[in-house]
Amino acid sequence: MTRKRPNTILRLLALLLSFLLLAAACGGDDGDDAEPVSGDDGDDMAETDDGDDMADDDMADGGDDMADDGDDMADDDMADDGDDMAEPEPEPEPRTASWRGVTEDTITVGVAMLNFDLLKEINLSPAGWGDQQGVWEALIAKLNANGGINGRTVEAVYEYYSPIDPVDAERVCTALTEDNEVFAVLGGFVGPLAGTADPCITGLNETILVGGEINADELAQSRAPWYHPGATVEFSTENLLGLLIETGRLTEGMSVYVIAGRAAEATVDPVIEAFEARGANVVGRSIIEANDGETLAQNQQLEVILERFRESGAEAIMIPGNPAATIRGIGLAGLNGQVPVWTNNPGGLNNLGETITDYSIADGVLTSLGPTDTEIYEDPLYQSACNDVVAAAMPDADLRPPLEYATGEENWFNPVRRYCRHLALFVEIATAAGVNLTHDSFRAGAESLTDFALPGGAASLSATKLGADDLVRLAAFDHTEGDGQTVPVTDLIDIFP
Numbered sequence: 028m029t030r031k032r033p034n035t036i037l038r039l040l041a042l043l044l045s046f047l048l049l050a051a052a053c054g055g056d057d058g059d060d061a062e063p064v065s066g067d068d069g070d071d072m073a074e075t076d077d078g079d080d081m082a083d084d085d086m087a088d089g090g091d092d093m094a095d096d097g098d099d100m101a102d103d104d105m106a107d108d109g110d111d112m113a114e115p116e117p118e119p120e121p122r123t124a125s126w127r128g129v130t131e132d133t134i135t136v137g138v139a140m141l142n143f144d145l146l147k148e149i150n151l152s153p154a155g156w157g158d159q160q161g162v163w164e165a166l167i168a169k170l171n172a173n174g175g176i177n178g179r180t181v182e183a184v185y186e187y188y189s190p191i192d193p194v195d196a197e198r199v200c201t202a203l204t205e206d207n208e209v210f211a212v213l214g215g216f217v218g219p220l221a222g223t224a225d226p227c228i229t230g231l232n233e234t235i236l237v238g239g240e241i242n243a244d245e246l247a248q249s250r251a252p253w254y255h256p257g258a259t260v261e262f263s264t265e266n267l268l269g270l271l272i273e274t275g276r277l278t279e280g281m282s283v284y285v286i287a288g289r290a291a292e293a294t295v296d297p298v299i300e301a302f303e304a305r306g307a308n309v310v311g312r313s314i315i316e317a318n319d320g321e322t323l324a325q326n327q328q329l330e331v332i333l334e335r336f337r338e339s340g341a342e343a344i345m346i347p348g349n350p351a352a353t354i355r356g357i358g359l360a361g362l363n364g365q366v367p368v369w370t371n372n373p374g375g376l377n378n379l380g381e382t383i384t385d386y387s388i389a390d391g392v393l394t395s396l397g398p399t400d401t402e403i404y405e406d407p408l409y410q411s412a413c414n415d416v417v418a419a420a421m422p423d424a425d426l427r428p429p430l431e432y433a434t435g436e437e438n439w440f441n442p443v444r445r446y447c448r449h450l451a452l453f454v455e456i457a458t459a460a461g462v463n464l465t466h467d468s469f470r471a472g473a474e475s476l477t478d479f480a481l482p483g484g485a486a487s488l489s490a491t492k493l494g495a496d497d498l499v500r501l502a503a504f505d506h507t508e509g510d511g512q513t514v515p516v517t518d519l520i521d522i523f524p
Contacts, residue, residue: 086307097115101191117266122178122462128210129464133248134175134457135182136204136423137212138163140442142187142195149320151191157424157439159446165420166413166450176457177464179505184209190218191320197224204232210464213449215239217374219290219319219349229253235469237453241493244293252470256448256481257397258494264298264347266395268305270501270517276367276393277343279306284341286332288315291348291372298347298371311339322355322382329356350373350392351383358388368392376464377503377512386506396502396513400429403444415449430509444483451481452495456488459471487523497523 121131128135140163143155163183171180184207186199194218203209204227216224225239236253239245242260246253258266269276283302287295292314299309315331317324333356336344336493343366346353350370357363370376373394379386396469404410417439418426429440457464459472476488486495499522502513 039051061319064474090337117297120462125463126465127208127212129179132179132463133182133185133206134179134211135209136453137207137209137234138183138185138446139196139199139203139212139214139216140185141217142189144187145189148292151320153381153435154437156442157437158421159442161421161424162417162439162442162446163450166447167418168420169416170450170454175460176454179464183213188216188221190216190221191318192428193220193224197227200224200227204228204234211235211236211237211469212239213453214446219288219352223290225253233466235466236454238449242294243297246493251466252473253493254452254473254488255494256452256486257374257496258395258499258507260294260371261297261301262346262492262494263373263395265303266522267369267371267393268301268497268501270395271369272305272391274501276519277305277307279341280308281306281309282310282339282341283343283345284310284336284352285312285345285347286315286336286338287312287347288349288352289318296345298345302345310341311335313329315496319349319352319382325352326356326359328358329353333357333362343369346370346372348372350389351375351379354379354389355383356391358383360387363388364391364433370394373502375514379511386504386511389504389511390506393516394504394513395499396498396515397498397500398519399502399515400440400444400509400512402519404428404440404484408480409444409447412451413443416445416447430512432510434510446482448483452486455479455481484519484520485523492523497521 040403043436066394122128122510138160140159141156143152143159147153147155150264163185167181167183170176175181184203186202188199189195196218199216203212203310212228212234214268215228215236216222217238217240222240222246225236225241226245226248228234228236228239229245229251233250238255239253240260241253254334268277284296285302295312295314299312302309304435313335315325315328315332317328319325329352344353344357346368348371349372354363354368357366357368368391370392371394373396376389376392376394377400380388383389398406404414414426417424425437425439427440429438429444431439455476456469456473458466459475461472473488474490476486478490479486481495483496484499487497498519500519501516502515505512508514
C-alpha cells in the first residue's frame with residue numbers, strides 16, 4: 028500500500044477545515060430568525076464569543092491532533108525506514124575443510140590404545156581392559172547421535188601400541204598422522220618407553236594431541252596444541268610438593284635422593300629444581316639405565332643405586348616417572364616402610380604391573396592425585412556420559428565399581444574412565460573453537476575454558492595450564508584396596524577455584 032507523506036495530509040485537512048468554516052458562516056446568515064437552541068448546548072454556545080473562537084479552538088485541537096497524528100505517522104515511517112535500514116541477520120559461518128582431517132561434515136581423529144595382548148604375553152600385565160575399541164566406538168556413536176561437534180560428526184582411526192617399545196609407538200604415530208592425516212590424536216602414548224614418542228605426534232607431524240604424558244622437555248619439541256584431562260608432570264610435582272609441605276612431611280633442609288627410569292630422565296632436573304626451590308636438599312640422583320621388561324638388569328642396577336642412597340644419608344626417595352621398578356628395588360633391599368617414598372606419577376602407582384608380585388611393598392608410597400576411581404565412578408556426570416553410554420551400546424560389558432575387579436580380571440572401568448574423559452575434553456575444546464576448526468582456533472578454544480567440568484570433577488585450562496583437572500589431594504598406595512590402589516590421605520581441594 029502507498030502511504031501519503033504527513034505534510035500532504037496536513038494540507039488536505041487544512042483545506043477541508045476552511046471549507047467547513049465557510050459553510051458554517053453561510054448557514055448563520057440564512058437562519059437569523061431561527062429560534063435559539065435551548066438547553067446546556069445552547070448555554071455552551073452562548074458562552075462562546077464568536078465563530079472565530081470556535082474555529083481557533085477547533086483548529087488548536089485539530090492542530091494538536093494532527094500534530095500528534097503527524098508525529099505518530101512520522102514515527103511509524105521512521106520505524107519502518109529503520110526496519111528497512113536494519114542490518115540483516117549474519118549468515119552462520121560456513122563449515123569448510125579448514126584443516127587436515129577436517130571436512131565440511133566430519134572430523135577425523137586417531138585413537139592410540141595399549142596392546143594388552145602383548146603385555147599379557149610377556150607377563151607385564153595379568154589382564155587387559157576389555158574391548159577398548161568397542162568403548163571408543165560406543166562413546167563416539169553417542170556423540171554423533173547428539174549432533175557431533177558444531178554440526179560435524181567424528182570419525183576415528185584405531186591403532187594399538189606397546190608401552191615398552193618406542194619404535195612401535197612411532198609406527199602408530201606415523202599410521203595415524205601421516206597415513207590417515209587425522210586432525211587430532213586422542214589417548215597418545217603412555218608407558219616407560221612409548222611415552223617418549225608423544226613428540227612424534229605434536230612435533231614431527233604437527234598434530235593436536237589430547238592425552239599422552241606432558242612434560243616440559245617434550246612440550247618444548249611440540250608445534251601443535253597438546254592438552255590432557257589430568258595434571259601435567261610439572262603440575263603433579265608442584266601439587267605433590269605443596270601437599271607434602273602442608274602436611275609436614277617435607278620440611279626445610281630435608282635431604283632427598285632422586286631415582287628415575289631412563290624414560291623419565293628428562294624430567295629429573297625440573298623435579299630437583301622444584302624440590303630445592305621449596306627448601307629441600309637433594310643429595311643425590313640416579314638413573315636406571317635398563318628398560319622396563321629387562322627386570323633382572325634393572326634389579327641389579329637398583330641394588331647399586333640403593334646402596335648409594337644409604338651412603339648419602341638421604342631421608343626420603345623421590346621417583347619421577349613410572350615408579351614400579353624403583354619400588355620393586357626398594358622392596359628387594361628391605362627398605363619398604365623404612366623410608367618415605369614419593370612419586371609424581373599416580374597412574375604408574377595405580378598400575379604397578381606384573382613385575383611386582385607382592386604389592387604390599389608399595390604400601391605407603393605417596394603421590395598427588397585427583398578424585399579416586401570410586402569418586403569418579405560415583406560422579407553423576409561419569410555415570411550419564413560414560414558408564415551408561417557404554418552399557419547401552421555393549422550389554423555384555425563387565426561394568427562394575429572399580430574396586431570390585433580382582434587381579435587377573437578384565438578391568439572395564441579403566442578404558443571407560445580414561446577414554447570418556449579424553450573424548451570429553453576434546454569435545455569441549457573443539458566446540459569452543461567454533462566451526463572454523465584449526466590449530467589456532469583449537470588453542471583459543473582451550474584457553475577460553477576457564478571453568479568447566481569433566482566426568483570426575485572440576486576442570487580448567489589456560490595458556491600455561493595444559494592439564495584440565497583442578498581437584499587434588501595427597502594419596503597413599505594400599506595393596507588391600509581392590510587389586511592395589513591409592514587411597515586418600517587428605518581431602519580434595521580445588522587448586523583453581
